[in-house]
Structures are given as C-alpha cells and as structure tokens.
Amino acid sequence: MAIDALRGTRACVFDAYGTLFDVHGAVRRHRSALGDDPGAVSALWRQKQLEYTWLRTLMGAHADFWTLTCDALDVALERYGFAGDGELRARLLEAYRELDAYPEVTATLETVRARGRATAILSNGAPAMLRDAVAAADIGPLLDHVLSIEEVGLYKPRPEVYALACSRLDLLPEAICFLSANSWDAHGAAHHGLRVVWVNRFDQPVDRLPGEPVATIRSLDELPPLLDDDRGPSRGASGRPPPS
Amino acid sequence: MAIDALRGTRACVFDAYGTLFDVHGAVRRHRSALGDDPGAVSALWRQKQLEYTWLRTLMGAHADFWTLTCDALDVALERYGFAGDGELRARLLEAYRELDAYPEVTATLETVRARGRATAILSNGAPAMLRDAVAAADIGPLLDHVLSIEEVGLYKPRPEVYALACSRLDLLPEAICFLSANSWDAHGAAHHGLRVVWVNRFDQPVDRLPGEPVATIRSLDELPPLLDDDRGPSRGASGRPPPS
Numbered sequence: 001m002a003i004d005a006l007r008g009t010r011a012c013v014f015d016a017y018g019t020l021f022d023v024h025g026a027v028r029r030h031r032s033a034l035g036d037d038p039g040a041v042s043a044l045w046r047q048k049q050l051e052y053t054w055l056r057t058l059m060g061a062h063a064d065f066w067t068l069t070c071d072a073l074d075v076a077l078e079r080y081g082f083a084g085d086g087e088l089r090a091r092l093l094e095a096y097r098e099l100d101a102y103p104e105v106t107a108t109l110e111t112v113r114a115r116g117r118a119t120a121i122l123s124n125g126a127p128a129m130l131r132d133a134v135a136a137a138d139i140g141p142l143l144d145h146v147l148s149i150e151e152v153g154l155y156k157p158r159p160e161v162y163a164l165a166c167s168r169l170d171l172l173p174e175a176i177c178f179l180s181a182n183s184w185d186a187h188g189a190a191h192h193g194l195r196v197v198w199v200n201r202f203d204q205p206v207d208r209l210p211g212e213p214v215a216t217i218r219s220l221d222e223l224p225p226l227l228d229d230d231r232g233p234s235r236g237a238s239g240r241p242p243p244s
Numbered sequence: 245m246a247i248d249a250l251r252g253t254r255a256c257v258f259d260a261y262g263t264l265f266d267v268h269g270a271v272r273r274h275r276s277a278l279g280d281d282p283g284a285v286s287a288l289w290r291q292k293q294l295e296y297t298w299l300r301t302l303m304g305a306h307a308d309f310w311t312l313t314c315d316a317l318d319v320a321l322e323r324y325g326f327a328g329d330g331e332l333r334a335r336l337l338e339a340y341r342e343l344d345a346y347p348e349v350t351a352t353l354e355t356v357r358a359r360g361r362a363t364a365i366l367s368n369g370a371p372a373m374l375r376d377a378v379a380a381a382d383i384g385p386l387l388d389h390v391l392s393i394e395e396v397g398l399y400k401p402r403p404e405v406y407a408l409a410c411s412r413l414d415l416l417p418e419a420i421c422f423l424s425a426n427s428w429d430a431h432g433a434a435h436h437g438l439r440v441v442w443v444n445r446f447d448q449p450v451d452r453l454p455g456e457p458v459a460t461i462r463s464l465d466e467l468p469p470l471l472d473d474d475r476g477p478s479r480g481a482s483g484r485p486p487p488s
Contacts (some may be wrong), residue, residue, distance in 0.1 A: 054464030056297040059401050062453040077450040086277050157303050179327065179427030184299050192304050205322040210305040216254065235476050 002003035003227040004178050005195055006135035011144075012112045012223070013165050015180035018046075019199055020105050021133055023143045025096035029111075032138035033088050034080070039081050050182075051154035054175055062153050064126040069096060096180035097129065104221040109142035117177070120145035124155050139163040145169060157188025165194075179223065187211040197223060246472040249439055250421050251434035255388075256356045256467070257409050259424035260367035263443055263464075265377055270339035278324070285324050292316035294426075295397035297368055301308075306397050308370040313331050314341060341373065345381035348465040353386035355468040361421070364389035366409045369400050372424050389413060401432020409438075423467065431455040440469060 010236040013109060017023050027034060027042035034041050049065075051071035055211055056062055060077050063071075071093060077083055119142060127148045147168055152160045166173055169233045175194030180186045184207060186198040191211030212217055249436075261267050271278060271286035278285050291443055293316035300306055317336060353363050363386060367374055371392045380382050396404045410417055418438030424430045428451060430442040435455030441455040443464060449452055459470055 034453065048451075051298075054295075054302060055432070055453060056299060056302060057455060058399075059432050060403060061435060074452055075449050095327060135359075151433060155302075157299060159304060184295065186301070188303050191305060205319050207292075208318055210303060 001225065003226050004217060006197075006226055007228050008175065009032070009117065009177040009227070010175045011118035011120060011169050011170055012177045012179060013120045013122050013169070015178075015182060015185055016121050016125055016133065017099075018201075019179060019181040020101055021099040021137070021141075022102055023099065025100040026092050029095045029096050030091055031089065033085075033091075034082070037080075041076050041082075044079055045073050045076040048075050052217075056177070057155045057158060061184060063156075064150060065124050066129055069093070069129075070112055097132040098136035099133055101139065102220065104219055105137065106139060106142065107225055108220040109139060112227070113142065115224065115229055117227065118144045118169060120165065120169060120177070122145060122147045122149075122161070124149050126150055156185050157164075157191070159188075162189050162192035162194060171240045179220065183207040186208060186213050192212075195212045197226065245469060247459060247470050250441075250470055251472050252419065253421040253439055253471070254415055254419045255362035255364060255366045255413050256421045256423060256471075257413070257438075259426060259429050260365050260369055260374060260377065261343075262445075263343055263423060263425040264365070264383075265362050266346055267343065267344040268291075269344040270336050273339045274332065274335055278326070279327075280395075288323055289317050291318040292319050301360055301399045301402060304401075308394060309368050310370045310373055313337070313373075326447065338359040339468050342380035343377055345383065346464065348463055349381065350383060350386065352464040353383060356471070357386065359468065359471045359473055360411060361471065362388045364391060364409065364413060366391045366393075366405070366422070368393050370394055374402070377430075388410075399437070403436050405442050406433050406436035406438060407425075419470070423464065428453060429449045430457050434458075452471065 013021055023046050024042045027038050031038035038166055049069055052068040052072055070093060073089060077089060082088055087105045090229055112119055121143060125148055130146050130148055134146060136244045147165060147167060149155055149161050152164055154160050155194060165176060178189040178196045179195040179199055181199040181201050182206060185196060186196045187207060188211060190196040196213040200216050200218060217223060228232035251443060255437060258264055267290050268286045271282050277283035296312040296316055314337060317333060321333060323341040326332055326437055356363055365387060369392055371394060373446055374390050375394055389412060391409060393399055393405050396408055398404050418439060420438045421441045422433040422438040423443055425443040425445050427442060427448060430440045431451060433455035434440040434456060442460045444460050444462060461467060
C-alpha cells in the first residue's frame with residue numbers, strides 16, 4: 001500500500017554497492033581459490049573498503065573508490081594468507097567491475113518509472129566503476145542520472161553527498177525517495193531530510209544513529225507498492241504540490 | 245635501541261581504549277551470561293562503537309562517547325538475542341567504566357617519565373568515563389594530562405583532535421610520541437605529523453591508509469627501549485634542540 005511519507009516524491013535515488021549490486025559477487029565467482037572461508041575474505045574486503053571511505057574523509061585525505069577497493073582487498077588477502085597471489089587479486093578486481101545486480105533491479109527501475117519517478121544512482125563509486133557496473137547489468141537506459149561522490153570529493157554520509165543529489169536533480173530533499181541497503185547510508189540520507197527506505201537485505205538490527213527511515217523492506221521488489229502513482233501533470237519541479 | 249625518529253620528543257601521548265585499557269574486559273567479566281560466543285558480542289560492541297564515532301562526525305551529529313557506547317551495546321545485544329535483558333546491559337556498562345588496564349601500563353608510564361617525557365591520554369572517551377577508568381587503574385598520578393575529544397566535539401581521526409594534544413601540551417606535532425593500538429588512529433595521528441608507535445597487540449595486517457608510524461610494537465613494554473634519555477636541560481619548550 002502506498003505510504004504517505006513517499007507521496008509527492010519525484011525521484012527514486014539508489015545507492016549502488018550493496019543495494020543494486022551484490023558486493024559479494026566478486027568473491028563468489030572465485031571462491032574455489034579462496035580457501036576454507038571465502039565469505040570471511042569478502043566480509044573483510046567490504047568492511048575495510050567502507051572504513052577507508054569514512055577514515056579518509058575524516059582525515060582529509062581523499063582517494064577515489066577504486067583505489068580504496070584495491071587497498072581494502074590487499075588487507076583482506078594479507079589477513080587470510082593470499083598476499084602474494086597477484087593473479088587472484090587481478091581476477092577479484094576484474095570481477096568487482098562487473099558485479100551481479102540483484103535479480104529484482106531491472107523490474108524495480110521499470111516500475112518506478114511507470115510510477116512517474118525519475119531514477120538515479122548516488123554512489124561512493126568512482127565514475128568509471130559505475131559506468132562498468134551499469135553497463136554489465138544493462139540498466140543504463142533505465143537511469144536518468146548516475147551520480148558519483150567524486151563530484152564533491154567526500155564520502156557518504158557527509159551531507160554534501162546527499163545535497164549533490166538534490167542539486168543535480170533540482171529537487172528538495174523531501175521530494176527524493178532514497179534507497180540503500182547500507183544502514184548507515186540510510187540514516188545519513190534521512191538525517192539530511194531525504195525520504196529513506198532501508199533495504200534490510202540481511203535482517204540486521206536497526207543502527208542507533210540519527211535519521212529515521214520512513215520504511216524498511218527486505219528487497220527492492222517491495223518498493224513499488226509503497227509508491228503512489230505520480231504521473232499527473234499537477235506538480236511543480238520542486239516536488240511541492242501546486243497551491244490550491 | 246633508541247630510534248632516531250623519537251629523539252627530541254618531549255611527551256608520550258596514549259590512546260586510551262584498546263591501548264591502555266582492554267575494551268574486551270567488560271564482556272569477559274560477564275561472559276557466562278552471554279551464551280556460546282561472548283567474543284562475538286564484544287567484537288560487535290566495539291565495532292559499532294567505533295563506527296558510530298566516525299559516522300556521527302561525518303554526519304555532523306555529535307554525541308558523547310558514553311552515549312555511543314550504550315547505543316553500540318544495544319545493537320550488539322539485539323544482534324545476539326539479549327535485547328530484553330536490562331540487568332545484563334547495566335552490568336556490562338558498569339564494567340565498561342572500570343576496564344582492566346593492560347598489565348604493563350603502570351611500569352610503562354613510570355619509565356616514560358624517567359626518560360624525561362611528559363605523559364598524557366588523548367581519547368574519544370567522555371571526561372567522566374576517563375576519570376573512572378584512570379581511577380580504577382590507579383594511574384592518575386602518572387599522567388600529566390587527560391584529554392578528551394569532547395573539547396573539540398569531533399572524533400578521531402579528525403585533525404582537530406590531534407591538534408588539541410599539540411595545543412594543550414604546547415608542543416609541535418613532531419615533539420609528540422603518540423601510541424595507539426588502533427591502527428586507524430595511529431595512521432590519523434601520523435598523517436597529522438605526530439611521531440607514532442603502533443601497538444599491534446593482535447597481529448593485524450597494516451592498514452592501507454595515509455600516515456606512516458615510525459615503529460610497530462606488540463605491547464607497551466616495548467616502548468621504553470625506543471626512547472632516548474631526554475632529561476637534560478638543553479631543550480626548549482617546543483621540543484626543538486637549542487641552536488648550536
């Protein structure tokens with residue numbers, strides 16, 4: 001059932017890694033080369049990748065997401081005893097450029113558009129990474145904008161990142177429905193005023209952080225029923241209804 | 245053997261949680277109430293506590309370290325099925341106020357002073373937490389300064405935190421020997437120009453972050469041999485040697 005908090009939103013903006021694309025797909029493709037616990041390698045790769053985004057932004061020492069993805073993989077490979085395997089490293093990084101999209105992504109984007117919303121990605125990913133991922137998933141024609149934090153040189157959840165989506169889409173924060181599977185990203189966007197749906201894919205407990213999502217779903221196919229049909233001509237570009 | 249990079253340092257500044265105090269001591273004291281894997285509860289408590297410091301600083305939504313310690317514990321208890329146990333929660337939090345100091349801490353502080361250095365804590369901890377921890381470990385008389393990030397309202401590794409130590413000790417960054425068992429804190433301080441010794445207590449791989457520690461040790465009792473004896477009257481307050 002459509003929920004009031006998303007009524008009047010004009011765009012659905014999606015986080016990419018973890019939300020549209022399965023970040024554990026790279027390790028999964030090469031799991032036979034990664035010993036007893038490939039899942040632990042993938043988890044540490046992801047954890048370090050995120051930590052490096054936060055820490056470098058706090059330190060004032062930005063580097064792009066591809067650099068951090070490589071750095072994080074190096075730590076994870078070292079931790080689990082694969083430090084010297086340059087070929088494995090290269091194959092994992094190659095796979096990271098073409099991660100699997102979650103199975104419901106294409107249909108979700110189509111339905112969101114049919115509900116009268118613009119579609120966008122707002123991601124930590126470097127522009128070239130996002131181009132590769134979008135092309136591999138064949139969803140380019142379904143996206144109106146693909147936005148990278150490289151435009152501001154700061155990582156999520158800095159407010160400048162969410163402000164970038166507002167300015168590039170020319171929408172007020174409350175006219176954007178933002179979707180992320182990353183709890184901290186969901187809170188960051190909600191704290192900035194966006195209407196957030198948290199995609200809790202792995203049944204995680206709610207993080208104790210500022211910013212309140214308006215809804216929680218388990219996968220993106222639960223999104224379209226939450227959206228009213230907004231194809232009418234009666235709204236201004238700001239997402240505000242016209243004066244009555 | 246004394247190392248050149250620490251020659252001329254006038255103070256040893258210590259991180260508190262993880263470096264002087266064993267953050268896993270609270271769960272250890274109550275491990276029998278925490279099911280099959282108390283270590284996992286403690287690890288998640290610590291992980292969330294740190295993440296909340298980084299994320300709240302990035303979001304511009306500061307809250308003090310005691311609030312975040314409680315928030316992080318709530319997530320960890322929920323994740324492992326102890327959400328409703330208010331008494332357990334209270335006992336764990338009480339134990340966190342009086343964490344065990346690592347066994348070599350007192351002797352290290354004494355020796356550092358005997359080497360002519362001032363001693364200080366620079367911690368994320370709220371002032372009242374630090375007072376309790378220092379009192380429980382009985383190390384107050386061995387510390388010249390106990391500095392909390394609450395003075396700047398931003399968490400490590402923001403540069404303002406390391407600058408606070410410099411200004412309060414009236415020393416240039418290169419006149420401070422900074423010790424942390426938290427790799428990211430070690431990198432943050434080194435990136436700010438402090439001379440950093442990373443206390444790699446758990447044999448972790450080196451993080452791929454800016455800032456280079458000048459030495460790595462496994463526990464604090466390896467620190468004193470790295471320091472030259474600096475009790476002579478020949479140095480100015482800045483830590484620079486006098487003009488020859």
